[in-house]
Amino acid sequence: MASNGLAAAVLLLLVHIGLLSSSCYADDPFVYFDFKVSYITASPLGVPQQVIAVNDEFPGPTINVTTNNNVVVNVRNKLDEGLLMHWSGIQQRRSSWQDGVLGTNCPIPPKWNWTYQFQVKDQIGSFFYFPSTYFQRASGGFGGFIINNRAIIPIPFATPYGDIVILIGDWYTRNHTALRKSLNGGKDLGMPNGVLINGKGPYQYNTTLVPDGIDYATIPVHPGKTYRIRVHNVGISTSLNFRIQNHNLLLAESEGSYTVQQNYTSLDIHVGQSFSFLVTMDQNASSDYYIVASARFVNESLWKRVTGVAILHYTNSKGKAVGPLPDGPQDEYDKTYSMNQARSIRWNVSASGARPNPQGSFRYGSINVTDVYLLRNAPPVTIDGKRRTTLSGVSFVNPSTPIRLADQYKVKGAYKLDFPEKPLTGPPKMETSVINGTYRGFMEVILQNNDTKVHSYHMSGYAFFVVGMDYGEWTENSRGTYNKWDGIARSTVQVFPGAWTAILISLDNVGVWNLRTENLDSWYLGQETYVRIVNPEENNKTELPIPDNALYCGALSHLQKPEDISSGVTITASISTVAVTVLTILCTLMSISR
Structure with missing residues (x-):
């Protein structure tokens, strides 16, 4: 049985190499990642609870790639239910097979592996990934996804000193199965228990509102340097206002489009949205500074505990952040401010994007x-x-x-x-x-x-x-x-x-x-x-064929072959990675021979 499984794996490897061989003449390298999605116990708001981790990290690791890279992500589902990873904002050109939502993909069964493979074609910018099935995002499993410009395409601002990913979102101390049960029972979820910043609870800026012993996020920076800060609202349903005490947020990009650069003292970031700001560390470092994500369009007197607070720490800081948090917009029942702010965000039509031609064309x-x-x-x-x-x-x-x-x-x-x-x-x-x-x-x-x-x-x-x-x-x-x-x-x-x-x-x-x-x-x-x-003229130029590792469910369940444990799951699950490695060697040899 094991030898048959190995033979099948070798045959599948050869098929992969054949399918990918045309890439020898393309300057689009492969990058690969291995994700183990599992439960761990964490206490982001001081209460032990089950969260979903990627590679034992909560939040998960940031995927960092470059325009036109071919991205290969092997996902090992260690949960007790089906799993799909969704790449929010990644356009999956010609390949909805890899999108990771229930309308297009069968879930990865518990304890199985599945490999996503897609190209970040002609894209740049700030995105994130998350599990899309069974309300799992409410328990975590999310992380940042950065697509950098190719070196030949200039960015419309000076190269920042550093790149920082910040994940904000409302959070419940009940896990996703308990929240799902409430929804199935016809109930509202009620008020969240807090707001997390990078998977951690609020800094104790107020001893009445924030209990002792909560771990908070600290972001170290160097004085005088400018950083690109990418902020994603990965929460459930709460719009959040993001701000950094005494620092301007120069908006530069949103979900793959460069914006007209404008300074904001704070910006409303709604559920699922991503922005990147250029922030210059131009303060005197007499103390650390608050990073705040606070709920919008709610009764502030009831929601004061639902505020995320992290710390911006200058390397030459002279002390801890003290005093009240910087004020957010004072328009609890007036939405006009937020709408006007949204209308002010414009596309930078003179900037080059992922393609050499100006986006404004x-x-x-x-x-x-x-x-x-x-x-x-x-x-x-x-x-x-x-x-x-x-x-x-x-x-x-x-x-x-x-x-x-x-x-x-x-x-x-x-x-x-x-x-x-x-x-x-x-x-x-x-x-x-x-x-x-x-x-x-x-x-x-x-x-x-x-x-x-x-x-x-x-x-x-x-x-x-x-x-x-x-x-x-x-x-x-x-x-x-x-x-x-x-x-x-x-x-x-x-x-x-x-x-x-x-x-x-x-x-x-x-x-x-x-x-x-x-x-x-x-x-x-x-x-x-x-x-x-649907393209009425079927061809592989407008849509890639069904992947050879497609999962089957519903009326097609009979087509699904069992995972071959005896031949070693690692061999079958990593076949795309092996094929890519072999192909890279072959391409190099062919290049040398020419």
Whole structure:
């Protein structure tokens, strides 16, 4: 049995080399990572609890790659339930097979390995990864994902002295299974227990609000140096205001797009959003400084304990941070400040991006719109006795056979291509209802928030143009307010309660792509759909073929072969890595011979 398994592994290795051999003539190197996803015990808010770690780290390690790298991540699922890793904001050009969400992939079974392989084609910027299934992000498993420019492409600012990743987010002392049970039982999650910064609780800036003995994050810096600080809101549902005491935040990039550089004393960062700032350490270091992430649009008197506080420590600091925290925006019930701040974020159309051509050469404002979808949410409703959330009256039901897999094998009835262009007028329904996108079309999506809280919306596989937002109901006349020149291109955008946000999407990435709220509780209860984009002329240039390690479930479960323990899981799981190593050697030899 073992020899048969080894033979199969060798054969699979040869297949991988054959598939990758064309890369010998491309200057796109492979980089690989090994992720062990498991439970550990940690006490981020002073209470021992089960968290999800990557390589025994909470948060997980930062993935640091360069534009056009081929990224290979071997994931070992040490959890007791299925797992998918999602690469938020990474566009997965031509390969929704690697996106890591339930509509496109079968979960990695417990105790199994699975290898992701994708190219960060023509992308730069600040992103993060997280587990997308079963509410697991509420227990951790997340980490930063940096894509650097190639050396031949200049960045629109002086090279920073250092690069710092900061992960902020609301946090509960109950783990994801307990939170999931509450949602399944028709209950709200209630107020979070705190806000974490890099997986740690607040510095004890106030002995009444913060108990003793909580470990906090300290970020060391050198005086006079400028750092690029990449901040990601990886939380469940709370918008956070980010600020550093006595320091300006020069906004430089958001989710893969360079911005017009503007100074902010603080910035609202909504769930799922990523920003990078240039921060110069220009203070006198008489003491350390507070780094603060505080909840927005909530009753401050009730939420004072839900504040994340870390420490910015100059190497020549003369003492600990003292005194009250720096004030955030004083607009508890007035959302205008935050919306105006969001509108002020503009695309730097003169900067070079991942490609040599200026980003501004893509004039989205002059492209004809081919599809229009008005997506309206609402507070949770009861459908068939279950508490659910909706988009346009449809509460999405994840299919037992993922959509892209069902297409590949022509499984009938797995989903419906009937998502409404306008909200349903009848009672809400639970369906696996999908948007039928037009390949190379240009889609306008209006996100109308009729809920009572801020929502963030994300679309996998794409960066879309944020062209407008305002309060009230969107109408045809609202298009007159659109920014048709330098609206920021990003993958996650906020929609304020009682307001709308309009985005434009160029549908050039073939596949099945998730469109969802990033608010984890609402996402879990059904506020999502998928956009299916098919090239009528099938070819491997617009979409890569199904990977040879594809997992099967639902109606295709019979195609799934058991993991071959006897031949050694490591051999099979690492086959892509081995193939890459062998290919690299072959390419080098071929280069020398030429």
